[in-house]
Amino acid sequence: MDLMSDMPMGSMSMASGAPSLLTMQKMYWAVVGSAIGLATIVNLLNWILARHRLRDTSLTPAKPKSLFFGIYATITAIVREVGHATLHPLTVGSHTIHFPPLGPVLIMLANLITILVLCFYKLDTLDVWQWENIGYSTGCIAICQLPLIFLLAGRQNIIGFLAGMSYASLNWYHRWAARTLWLTSTIHMCFWFRDWGRYDYIAYELVNDDLTKRGFAAWCLLTCILITSVRPIRGLSYEVFVLQHLVTFIGFIVAVWMHVPNEVRVYLWIPIGLLVFDRLARYIGGAYLNLALFHRQTDGKTGQRLWTHSATFAPMPGNVTRVTIPNPGMHWQPGQHVFLTCHSLAPFQCHPFTIASLPEDQRLDFYIRAKTGATRRLFRFASKNDDNLGPPTAAAVSQDQTVFIEGPYGAVRPLRQFDSVVLLAGGTGATFTVPLLRDLVSGWNKDSRGETSRVSRSVKRLAATKRIRFVWVIKSRAQLGLFESQLQAALADVAECQLRQPDGGREVEISIYITCDERLEVPHPVSTNAPPASSTVVTEEAPNLSETNGFDEKDNISVRSLSAGSLSSSAAPAMAGRGCLPGGGCCCTTQIMDEDQIDTCTCKCSGPVPVPAANSGVGGANEQTMKSSEPPTPLPIALPIFAGRPHPRTIIRKVLEKAEGESAVVVCGPQGLSDDVRRSVVSLSDERAVHKGTGAQGIYLHIESFGY
Template identity: 30%
Template sequence: MDMSMGGSGTASDSGTSGPLSPDGVNFSDPDQASAFLSALLHDDELKVIGNAYARYFWYGIAVVVAIAAIFHWARILTLQMRLRAAARREEAPARPKGIMAKFFATVTAIAREVTYFDITPYRLPSKLRWFRIPPAGTMALLLSYLTFVLALEFTNNSVPGAQFWQARGVRAGWLAVAQMPLIILLVGRNNLFTLTTGVSFQSKAWTTYGLMKLEWSTDTCPPTGIAAFAFLLWMNLSTLAPFRFWSYEFFVWQHLITFFGFIVAVMFHLPSTALWSRIYIYIPIALYIVDRLLRWAWLAFSNKRRCRATMTKLNGDATKIVLRDTALKRWRPGSWVHLSLPGLGGFGWAQTHPATILSTPTSHGGDLVFILKGHKGFTKRIMESANDSTEALLPPTDPERAQTRAQTKVYRAVLNGPYGGHHQDFAAFDSVCLIAGSTGITFTLAVLQDLAERAANGGRKLPLRRVRFVWCVKEHDRAKWISNELTAAVAKLEQADIDVAIMIRATCDESLTEQNAEPMVCGCACDKSQGPCCCAAPPDEEDGDEKAGTEKPVSSSAEARSTAVVVAEKDPSLAASTRPILSSQNEVRLKRSWLPCADFCSGRPMLREILIELLEDADGESAVGVCGPVSMGAEVRRHVVRLSDERAIHKGTGAQGCYLHVESFS
């Protein structure tokens, strides 16, 4: 590198070329120190190389996106072919046929076994239930991304001499700023990925001779870089679960403000000698503005009508919200919206909360239905402002509705969405199992209603043959939240000759809790190492049949039928179920008059047995949908992976594949 230094004792004479070296430089001489620093920061060639590697980064991203798109559209084509095959009444439409289809199914099964596995602990203390270890697929993706960025950073980047670390710093800066458009693109699609690149900073021994002070006093790069890094570090730390749970609304607002601060700091950090590097900032700014404009346009369209929200309290500190007269007419099952209720007072006009749509476009006459659990902040105010009577949920045309119209509280609602619902089409599978915990029922019930409506009203036969629906709640009575929806969905599925089984599992129902001090064996899957579980225990044989509504373990079909008759005669609202599906033979299964299509059991579900029954009887690919606590999703992931490995899916045994979609809340 050519370098001209003033004064004597320079690293090299004027006109000579070679690696920059501090040898012979008198750093006590301000002129020599300044000249050496100028030569050290001379990075014209380094900027060209860094810009090239920034382009290589985007070449790699384009290749990965292209490969993912090919597999995605191939999968969509496969599902569409299944639906068409079912419409033509072909046998086993969900089973792959042909060499290419079987090869694709084998590759998919292997990829699922690798990526589905989750090592998040099943049971954690209540204060640590937010803790989660990403699934193996997410970990592999992040590690691959990090490896790719590090390879771009260190490949052919060993500049000899004093500019060794300068070269690495310049290229790291280019790679860092090149990722900005990618982050904005991901945010614009509502995919919250945190992509963090860490490049260690090391200093050379000669920085102790006063160059550090000179650099900070003459160059804006260090302080602005540290400011940008501080913003970036805080954004990543504040996305951790404990901070989000502390105050979700505050988290959203501070995250947006911090991001804008990060953009400003990066703009100041980029050197004026490389203005073309700011293109990687202008592009994400433009993308963000376009995304905001599109969202505002859609927000205006979605709220062009005055949307009215009726809220009703439910048992279990939950609130059912019904939105009528909305402009939204189409959304996918499992979609969610940002819901705002300006009439709640306080900062209600500026607060939004994500809520999954329980209804489908045709299930409730076009109304949007939500169920929110009251915690604190926005959801707590919703619960406190809700109507006490369930008559508020009746449609406006209902005669009973007119009698209570004056007493019903109605709020103005603002919607932003819908978003999500990008899972695969559950109707294209042979067998489907939907598992929910608490208010995760909003996702699985939306999928169930969609399957029922398409099976009954679609005019085309579906590949779907069996549906298993499991809901875990603390008390059985909470099933009244959705009793009408479940009853209607089951009737439609049975009308279409689809085998359907509904199981409601109560994990802590006081009406069924064993009061004895010693834990009882009741067929549940509870961990009794901590003490008695909140599950139903078999009654004493002496007076078990003397009480109306007695719950008895069902060990055989004949005994079940006999028990059902006796119990039903004494209490029509409670009867033992004769169907062992989704439960073990030795546990109590009950029937409720207000939801006769479902079996009621106590204790946590035996997920492995449920999945075994689903997969062994499948005549094609199965699908499992889960929405609930993090631990539930992790447990299902592990069972699916282990069963896939044990059964050697698509590896010559004839066992069919299993698709898994997990959505979790905290």
């Protein structure tokens, strides 16, 4: 059996008319390369499309203007409808099983079918004399899959760069490609066992044959990697998972190296090279970002500091820690995240967090929900001088700590190219959507002042967007303080844009939903927290958040809530003061079908919230208020607040009905909210027959999610 490792596989005949084993490996990579090439072409076309839209001076820049892009829009709409389709979650006891969208499933299914076809091409599984040939074939196809797994795994991701995807999105493909490798390896092992089993030879081979022992050891290590990579297990301790993942990987590569012949070891060199490239790029980039030697100091301490970044930690409502790094030595785009490390508080732990600020802020802001481990330590450190855990004051902000950052990572298509943008977030998922909102408004501001792009003077506008719809779901009114001032500033900026350009047609509408749904408290390291919530608007004045020392979520408030269908007008007075629905339950957990049709309900779950003013948005139904002769007061602008859970389909539909070009829907929150938005987009795209002759324009969907 040892002689098999030295057999020249390139000339080995498998069956009548069947290609050699090395040819089959090349055929697999021809298929994979074609898929990557197609994704690259699509990414390039999207980039060209974005530039054309920003150059277009017509009233509908986000609408296809040529036959080619019209056909491309139709194909894209069909692919999106199929790719985003997903099954409803399945609830088993206290656990909810969420299913992935159809698009990624079809891609991995195509990969599996390609592999199985190549494994068994012109081979008869019922012919006992071909079982050995099938063992060789499946082994060769298994080994050639290793480079793809590592291409999908690294943070410095080549496929992600070509396809315009984040490494976090590709990580799902990485896991399933690894499972496909395990399946192929298992088939490879089983056919050898099946062949030896005819002579009762399996135990003998495992004990006496070195080649068999190395192969079986490699399979055991791969199985261990697979089992420990399942979400419930890897979620127990991410740091332990990373360490054991690296150790078992090294053992797996060594075992495979000793098991396979020289001719196919190139498929081991490639993963090793990819791993080294990823690590070197990260270490070199990390050294540049974090060593003060490469950055100009703004505090007069040049030459006295080794590390560039120091951070302040402040406690925020809802067990959230605000981490601020002034003057970071990096540039980033809205919606990106970095890996943050603070060895003085959480040694040797590195976690991803979304950047909640813009580059013009000249600082990095992170809002980190305390759960366990490192996030809990950060919150304890930040709150040690603040017993009430109220809004941070100068005395409550903890002393600076040296931190290290790596990144930025993440990829979102530039939202300024879309006619209308819908941003939905749950809990601290707003750390992702608020910077996107601010960036769009910043583009409007620059356009209204007549500024042009620094990249190309030929670009006529910095934002083709006309409408923004922002929805934020939170569990208590105390969490509103995380981004209240930024949202108010965005509304004030839009009002100024309208004064400078009354005919600009720019609109923004903001809704804050407060819900009693406990799932909103589920933390997430990259600000992807919170399920769908419901709506209600406050009608009584409440104390200002900055004056609130405690955050009792049981304070009574009177709210306007629920759709007409959910609570009849005759039943509303009977329910007042109890915060209950006719069938039982709090109105804060009820889904609001339409914000424009709300009855009265008293909610006891959400606590006092700011009073919504007449302007629920800028440029929408309250446009006359913002266009009054008196200049609007920049701050404070009261935010419209609802009690309950929003109905994403209704919110998105209303925006699409006004859209004159392609729209973008972006969601960051718990999986339940993401699934609801995904199904709503697919349903609306099909219902409106997007780009199929009805005139309805396309819908781009981005779901930000990150899971250990």
